[in-house]
Each structure stands twice: as C-alpha cells, then as structure tokens.
Amino acid sequence: MLDDTDRRILRHYQHAPTLGASDLAERAGVTSATCARRLERMQQEGVIRANRAVIDWRALGYEVEVSLRITLDKTQPRAFDEFIDAARDVPEVIEIQTFLGRVDLRLSVIARDMAHYQQLYRSAILTLPHIADIEALMHVARIKSDEVLPL
Known part of the structure; x- marks a missing residue:
C-alpha cells in the first residue's frame, strides 16, 4: 500500500523520470536515501513498471x-x-x-x-x-x- 510519501515521490517522478535521486528527493521533500529506497521498493512491487523513451x-x-x-x-x-x-x-x-x-x-x-x-x-x-x-x-x-x- 502506498502512503503519502510514496505518492509525493511518484507525483514528481512521473513528470521527470530522468531526475537524479537527490533532485527527486528534494522536490518530494525527503532524503536521497529515503527516495532511492522507496523507488526501488515500488519498482520491485511493480508499481513502477518501466522507464522508457516515448518516441514521436x-x-x-x-x-x-x-x-x-x-x-x-x-x-x-x-x-x-x-x-x-x-x-x-x-x-x-x-x-x-x-x-x-x-x-x-x-x-x-x-x-x-x-x-x-x-x-x-x-x-x-x-x-x-x-x-x-x-x-x-x-x-x-x-x-x-x-x-x-x-x-
């Protein structure tokens, strides 16, 4: 189950998936370690399925x-x-x-x-x-x- 911190990280991540963990953490208001750990968990749980290039x-x-x-x-x-x-x-x-x-x-x-x-x-x-x-x-x-x- 996602909590408010996960949702805040995802909200920023989906708009800028190429941001580094420290920049994403800053935008989401969490530490870099927390951000990285939660992103990894959400990837393992299948919440984040992929990062991909969208080609026109x-x-x-x-x-x-x-x-x-x-x-x-x-x-x-x-x-x-x-x-x-x-x-x-x-x-x-x-x-x-x-x-x-x-x-x-x-x-x-x-x-x-x-x-x-x-x-x-x-x-x-x-x-x-x-x-x-x-x-x-x-x-x-x-x-x-x-x-x-x-x-």
Missing part, C-alpha cells in the same frame, strides 16, 4: 494512424491467441487491446501515408487469422494522450 512516430515520418476494430470468428477455439500472436509480428501495429462485447480487439496501426497504409492493410492486416469483421477508424487528432496519474 510522426517525427520519424509516420503521418497516418488508424484504429481497427476487429471481431473474430469465435468458432475457432484458439482464435484470440492465434490472432494476437500474428498481430504482434506486424511492426506497424503499435497497440493491441482486447474487449468484451461486440468488438473483440482494437489495433492501432501507423503508416507513412495512405498508400503505405493501403499496402499494410492488404498484405499484413487482412491476412491476420480468424477475422470475421473489421472496421477502420481514421485518427484525425489526438486531443489528450497522457500517462500521468492524479496522485
């Missing part, structure tokens, strides 16, 4: 993002597993989500342009196993994309 794929030339809502042929017992395994192998699929309801999965797919997306759709997406229905939603704008939690 548009800066790398990917201008198109499409959400694909997919319904699988659930008469096949391994439909989900086989579909997910195959979708993971498509580099342009940057996110896979599963759902309960009419739609089974959602894929986020990026492409350099519409011609590239059309090629991906035909050669990599439509060849994924067990697709019963697919609906494409073209992203127009990302209004909010924030992983910061209200701590």
Whole structure:
C-alpha cells in the first residue's frame, strides 16, 4: 500500500523520470536515501513498471494512424491467441487491446501515408487469422494522450 510519501515521490517522478535521486528527493521533500529506497521498493512491487523513451512516430515520418476494430470468428477455439500472436509480428501495429462485447480487439496501426497504409492493410492486416469483421477508424487528432496519474 502506498502512503503519502510514496505518492509525493511518484507525483514528481512521473513528470521527470530522468531526475537524479537527490533532485527527486528534494522536490518530494525527503532524503536521497529515503527516495532511492522507496523507488526501488515500488519498482520491485511493480508499481513502477518501466522507464522508457516515448518516441514521436510522426517525427520519424509516420503521418497516418488508424484504429481497427476487429471481431473474430469465435468458432475457432484458439482464435484470440492465434490472432494476437500474428498481430504482434506486424511492426506497424503499435497497440493491441482486447474487449468484451461486440468488438473483440482494437489495433492501432501507423503508416507513412495512405498508400503505405493501403499496402499494410492488404498484405499484413487482412491476412491476420480468424477475422470475421473489421472496421477502420481514421485518427484525425489526438486531443489528450497522457500517462500521468492524479496522485
């Protein structure tokens, strides 16, 4: 269970994960040793899962993002597993989500342009196993994309 000190450390850490322990400790109002010990504990407990680089794929030339809502042929017992395994192998699929309801999965797919997306759709997406229905939603704008939690 997290206490107020843990939450204070996390609040500052999520905004500046590259800060050194002493700078983070100063912002959180704790000693460097306390900060380091608590960060290590939260990493071991899985509260802090990773530190990673967030790359702007548009800066790398990917201008198109499409959400694909997919319904699988659930008469096949391994439909989900086989579909997910195959979708993971498509580099342009940057996110896979599963759902309960009419739609089974959602894929986020990026492409350099519409011609590239059309090629991906035909050669990599439509060849994924067990697709019963697919609906494409073209992203127009990302209004909010924030992983910061209200701590």
